[in-house]
Amino acid sequence: MASQRTVRRTVTCAGIGLHSGHKVTLTLKPAPADTGIRFQRADLAGLEIPAHVAHLSGRQQLQTGLAADAASVDTVEHLLAALRSLGVDNAYIELNHPEVPIMDGSAAPWVYLIQDAGIRDQGVPRRIIQVRRSIQVQQGDKRIALYPSDCFKITYTISFDHPLLRHQQKTLDLDEQVFIDEIAPARTFGFLKEVEMLRQRGMALGGSLENAIVLGETGVLNPLRFDDEFVRHKILDVIGDLALVGYQLQGHLVVHRGGHALHTALAAELLRQRDAWQFADAPTTESVSVAAGVRATAN
Numbered sequence: 001m002a003s004q005r006t007v008r009r010t011v012t013c014a015g016i017g018l019h020s021g022h023k024v025t026l027t028l029k030p031a032p033a034d035t036g037i038r039f040q041r042a043d044l045a046g047l048e049i050p051a052h053v054a055h056l057s058g059r060q061q062l063q064t065g066l067a068a069d070a071a072s073v074d075t076v077e078h079l080l081a082a083l084r085s086l087g088v089d090n091a092y093i094e095l096n097h098p099e100v101p102i103m104d105g106s107a108a109p110w111v112y113l114i115q116d117a118g119i120r121d122q123g124v125p126r127r128i129i130q131v132r133r134s135i136q137v138q139q140g141d142k143r144i145a146l147y148p149s150d151c152f153k154i155t156y157t158i159s160f161d162h163p164l165l166r167h168q169q170k171t172l173d174l175d176e177q178v179f180i181d182e183i184a185p186a187r188t189f190g191f192l193k194e195v196e197m198l199r200q201r202g203m204a205l206g207g208s209l210e211n212a213i214v215l216g217e218t219g220v221l222n223p224l225r226f227d228d229e230f231v232r233h234k235i236l237d238v239i240g241d242l243a244l245v246g247y248q249l250q251g252h253l254v255v256h257r258g259g260h261a262l263h264t265a266l267a268a269e270l271l272r273q274r275d276a277w278q279f280a281d282a283p284t285t286e287s288v289s290v291a292a293g294v295r296a297t298a299n
Helices: 077-085 108-117 176-183 192-200 229-245 260-272
Strands: 003-007 011-016 023-030 037-041 047-050 066-068 071-073 091-095 119-125 127-131 135-139 142-147 152-158 168-173 189-191 213-215 248-256 277-281
Touching (some): 077 108, 189 192, 192 213
Parallel strands (some): 127 248
Antiparallel strands (some): 003 119, 011 023, 023 091, 037 047, 142 248
């Protein structure tokens, strides 16, 4: 069976909050087995916020936020997606502001940070959630469901009132390398006509062409990394949002016109419907991907 993993060493980066526009310093640190992922607010004497659906802040429209006591942290989904997909079960994430920096709008910088930190086995068995029967959440014409499968697979469909986004669909069997190559580089996106409205509401203050794809009336203002980068980014978002269940998943996730509120609603529903899944030992993988190709070592 596979072991839980954490990062090998402490690493730090800095960036801008997408919605706040403030500079943020973030430090990724090793954590003991069975800790899970925990955010620590350095500016609030180290108050901790577990990365768990029980700590959703209620602000899940354009990002995913968490809160515990007097502390909160927003825009957690891209970093959580990278940690989950690279197999990091336990880590402390220290930051000096209540928003994870947006970096380039994708999860690729977080992949680089994790690889720079390295990854090590912790010698404690990892458990995963195996889906045994379907679970579904529907909100109007938006739908998300999880079905039994022998792997973690995602099928995602998006549909927007825009000539480039009327319909995009993608299905992928997810593993670490597929995430790194096919999903992590996909950037967040927004519509030019909505930017001013968002800024009047105190959002997207740090947004720019350097950290988001911006769509005008008939096209994009900056080059795409993939023809279907938009739906790939939605897959990135849902991986990060479902990381809030606290375990890796084995199941086929199917989403139609989803968003953060729908993703996190399924995460909560999954944990409520305890008879729909079972714990299982995570299978052992052949290798552990860490910085410079160095294999992870056990404690």
